[in-house]
Amino acid sequence: MLDAMASARNPLAAGSRLGRLTRRGRAAAAAPEQELAGRASAEAARQQAEPEPEFPAPGEPRAAAFFDLDNTVMQGAALFHFGRGLYKRKFFSKRELARFAWQQAYFRLAGVEHRGHMHEVRDSALSIVRGHRVSELMAMGEEIYDEYLAKRIWPGTRALAQAHLDAGQRVWLVTAAPVEMATIIARRLGLTGALGTVAESVDGVYTGRLVGEVLHGPAKAVAVRALAEAEGLDLSLCAAYSDSANDIPMLSLVGYPYAINPDSALRAHAKKHGWRLRDYRTGRRAARIGVPAAAGAGALVGGAAAALALHRRRR
Numbered sequence: 580m581l582d583a584m585a586s587a588r589n590p591l592a593a594g595s596r597l598g599r600l601t602r603r604g605r606a607a608a609a610a611p612e613q614e615l616a617g618r619a620s621a622e623a624a625r626q627q628a629e630p631e632p633e634f635p636a637p638g639e640p641r642a643a644a645f646f647d648l649d650n651t652v653m654q655g656a657a658l659f660h661f662g663r664g665l666y667k668r669k670f671f672s673k674r675e676l677a678r679f680a681w682q683q684a685y686f687r688l689a690g691v692e693h694r695g696h697m698h699e700v701r702d703s704a705l706s707i708v709r710g711h712r713v714s715e716l717m718a719m720g721e722e723i724y725d726e727y728l729a730k731r732i733w734p735g736t737r738a739l740a741q742a743h744l745d746a747g748q749r750v751w752l753v754t755a756a757p758v759e760m761a762t763i764i765a766r767r768l769g770l771t772g773a774l775g776t777v778a779e780s781v782d783g784v785y786t787g788r789l790v791g792e793v794l795h796g797p798a799k800a801v802a803v804r805a806l807a808e809a810e811g812l813d814l815s816l817c818a819a820y821s822d823s824a825n826d827i828p829m830l831s832l833v834g835y836p837y838a839i840n841p842d843s844a845l846r847a848h849a850k851k852h853g854w855r856l857r858d859y860r861t862g863r864r865a866a867r868i869g870v871p872a873a874a875g876a877g878a879l880v881g882g883a884a885a886a887l888a889l890h891r892r893r894r
Contacts, residue, residue, distance in 0.1 A: 637746035641813035643771075644743040645803050645829065646736065647821035648754035648761065651839045654731045657756050657764065664723030671707045705778065709787030713759065713780050720763045728764065735859040736839055739820065740770060749810070753803060753819075753829065755795040774802045800828035824848060 649656045665671065708716070743750050749771040752761045758775030765773040777790040794802060807814050818835035819826075824844035830836035838849035838856045849856055 637748075639746075639748070639816055641811060642746075642816040642818075643749040643751065643807075643810070643812050644740065644818040644820070645751050645753045645774075645833070646740060646770075646819075647799075647823065647826055647829075647839075648752050648756055648764065650822040651820055652733060652736050652740070652752065652764075652768075653728060654733060657728060657754070657760060660727035660731070661720065661723050661756075661760055664727055665719060668719055670711075670719065705785075705787040705789065708778075708785045711785055713783050713785065717759055717763070720760055724763050724767055729767070732768070733840075733859045735857060736820065737768065739837075739839075739857070740768065743818070744769065751806065753794070753799050755793050755799075774799070774806065796825045797828045799826060800832055803829055803832055821845070830854070 752773040761773035761775035779786045779788045815834040817833040819833045820837040822840045
C-alpha cells in the first residue's frame, strides 16, 4: 500500500522498481542455463581429476612398486640427456659419437630389434666407456641429473611413487639404463633403489663387458621376480608402471599393473585386460607416440648415450 502510494507520487521511483523486477526476472529465467553450465563444468573437473591409486592398504610389508623410467617417470629417454651431458664434458670423441650414433639411428628408424644388430650397438657403446673409472661417471651423472633430468620428471608419476612411499611400501626403478644412472635418479627422488643394466668393472674401471645382457623386456621381469624373492615380497600385492608394450612381462607379474603414458600396443593390451591407465602427456604429444625418433644431431647424441649401460662387478 505504501509502495503504491509512493509510486503514485514519484513515477521515477516506480520505473526504477520496475527495472529491478525486470532484471530479477531475467536472472531467474537464466538460472537453469547457469545451473547446467555449472554442473557440466563440475562433472568435467571430476572426470579430469586423478582417482586415488589402487594398491594394498598401508603397512603391508610384502607390497612394493616397480616403475619403468623413460616416458614413465620422466619425459623422454634418460640416456639421451645423459649422453648430452657426457658429450658436453668431452667424455667421448666425435668419431666415437658418430660411429655409435649411426648404429643407434639405424635401429630407431628401422624399428626392428635384430639380435645381431643389437649386439653391435651394445659392443660399440661399451667400447666408448672401456677404461673409464666408475667414480668418474658417477660424479658426472650427479651433475647431469641437475642439469637435464630433474625438470623432466612427470609430476603425476612422481605423485604415484610418493603415494606408495607414504603407504610404507618400497619403490624401485626398473630400467634398461645403466644401474649407476638409475641409482642416482632413484636417490634424488627418495625411492628405495633401482634395477638397471649391469656392466663389469675391475678395481673401479670398466672392462667393456656387460654382466649378462641389457635389462630390457623379459629381463626386467626376471629382475623383479628375483628381487621379490630376495626381499620377501608378494608380487600379487605389488604394483608396476610402464609406458611400453616391451614391459608387458613385468606388468603381468604383479597384482596392480598400470599403463602410464602408454604406447598404442600397451594401451590396447591394458584395455583388453582391464589394467589401469594414466596419461600425463598433452594431447598433441600423445598423438605422436609411435613416430620414430628424429634424426640429426639430437639423435646422434641420444644414440651415443646408450654407452652408459654400466655397473661394476667387483672381484
